[in-house]
Amino acid sequence: MTTKKFLELGFRGRTAIHPKQASLINKVFMPAFEDIEAAQEIVDRFERASDGVTLDSSGRLIDAAVVRSAIELLERAARSQDEVTSSRRTK
Secondary structure (H helix, E strand, O other), rough: HHHHHHHHOOOOOOOOOOOOHHHHHHHHHHOOHHHHHHHHHHHHHHOOOOOOEOOOOOOOOOHHHHHHHHHHHHHHHHHHHHHHHHHHOOO
16 A cells, blocks of 8 residues: 555554655655645634634634644644754754
């Protein structure tokens, strides 16, 4: 099964049997800039909402479950960035 297929199925990572596979795996599972921006917008809109439910710029519902997913994506993005930064320092 391809790494992209794992992502499509909802996985957030996969194992590698050789170090050379790590860069491709990291590239596939690292959130895209557009996804990070969208997740941040979701969190920001939800925090401004007074009743715990709001809509995004496209009119889609934002509730607690959507916000949890957005926060998880932002946390993954931050971890990915931390890993990239630390690996650059060690080279």
